Amino acid sequence: MGRPYVFITRKLPDDIVAPLYDKYDVNMWPHEHLAVPRDVLFKEANQAEALITMLSDRIDEELLKQSVKLRVIANVAVGYDNIDVETATKRGIIVCNTPDVLTETTADLTFALLLTTARRLIEAAEFIKEGKWKSWSPLLLAGTDVHHKTIGIVGMGKIGQAVAQRAKGFHMRVLYYNRSRNIEAERALDATYCSFDELLEQADFVVCLAPLTNETYQLFNSRAFMKMKSSAIFINVGRGAVVDEEALYEALIHERIAGAGLDVFAQEPIRSDHPLLQLPNVVALPHIGSATKETRYAMMQLCCRNVIAVLEGRKPYTAIQSQ
Numbered sequence: 267m268g269r270p271y272v273f274i275t276r277k278l279p280d281d282i283v284a285p286l287y288d289k290y291d292v293n294m295w296p297h298e299h300l301a302v303p304r305d306v307l308f309k310e311a312n313q314a315e316a317l318i319t320m321l322s323d324r325i326d327e328e329l330l331k332q333s334v335k336l337r338v339i340a341n342v343a344v345g346y347d348n349i350d351v352e353t354a355t356k357r358g359i360i361v362c363n364t365p366d367v368l369t370e371t372t373a374d375l376t377f378a379l380l381l382t383t384a385r386r387l388i389e390a391a392e393f394i395k396e397g398k399w400k401s402w403s404p405l406l407l408a409g410t411d412v413h414h415k416t417i418g419i420v421g422m423g424k425i426g427q428a429v430a431q432r433a434k435g436f437h438m439r440v441l442y443y444n445r446s447r448n449i450e451a452e453r454a455l456d457a458t459y460c461s462f463d464e465l466l467e468q469a470d471f472v473v474c475l476a477p478l479t480n481e482t483y484q485l486f487n488s489r490a491f492m493k494m495k496s497s498a499i500f501i502n503v504g505r506g507a508v509v510d511e512e513a514l515y516e517a518l519i520h521e522r523i524a525g526a527g528l529d530v531f532a533q534e535p536i537r538s539d540h541p542l543l544q545l546p547n548v549v550a551l552p553h554i555g556s557a558t559k560e561t562r563y564a565m566m567q568l569c570c571r572n573v574i575a576v577l578e579g580r581k582p583y584t585a586i587q588s589q
């Protein structure tokens with residue numbers, strides 16, 4: 267019997283994948299910044315016992331049905347809305363993600379995006395580089411305070427809690443909305459559970475960290491933006507499709523809310539001529555929530571360890587349970 271075949275859908279650093287090369291036949295899509303085409307992914311998945319996938323790879327029923335040898339999919343992300351976990355599980359394929367290792371890093375980015383949007387840092391940095399700074403003046407690039415304001419966190423998982431911890435450092439009042447109440451987080455972080463509407467009505471900063479599910483799809487729609495304060499800033503580091511982007515655009519141009527910081531988009535990569543990107547009060551980032559070298563290495567390493575565990579017949583470290 268030959269060695270198991272592992273396909274990795276993106277070029278990963280050699281030292282990360284070395285443990286796989288020692289044990290298996292490994293093929294890696296050779297591009298670091300280009301997604302694998304679907305036809306190549308289909309061909310490879312048909313041969314592979316293990317796949318290491320990116321959040322940009324769609325692993326749907328059609329692909330899973332023809333992946334006859336596949337035993338494990340390790341997704342380099344904590345989110346797994348790109349994978350049909352139910353079908354995978356029915357077919358005996360184990361799906362793994364990368365929780366925990368990215369929690370603090372993603373919370374850092376979330377808070378950085380909140381501060382950047384509130385204090386208009388991108389506008390200010392561009393202003394000075396473009397030679398527009400003529401004189402100090404009282405309201406030049408004046409933003410809005412973050413400290414002592416109210417933050418409303420939608421999705422109080424581990425990243426949400428880590429964001430709440432940062433907010434406490436800024437003396438913020440913390441509200442949260444989640445599928446289920448988290449009494450421990452309430453105690454530890456002095457966070458207050460409230461309904462989605464209450465959160466929208468009261469928060470100065472509405473921070474979306476919710477995963478994309480059937481329930482959260484376009485949760486932030488025109489009704490939600492109407493409920494928010496006109497001074498509120500919306501931050502999204504969850505998934506783009508949790509937001510109706512047209513409704514967000516309308517809310518911004520009609521000044522129903524004050525600004526938005528977005529790390530994720532319904533369609534990624536978002537086109538540079540997308541209406542949202544033309545607005546000065548929108549700070550947009552290319553899905554870099556967990557993008558530090560330390561964390562991305564930890565995520566890739568965890569994926570390799572999960573693949574090895576499953577192919578060796580052991581329990582993976584971070585398997586997803588089908589709901």
Ligand code: DGY
Binds near residue numbers: 504
């Ligand atoms: C994830 O892991 O799901 C994040 O979106 C990556 O930054």
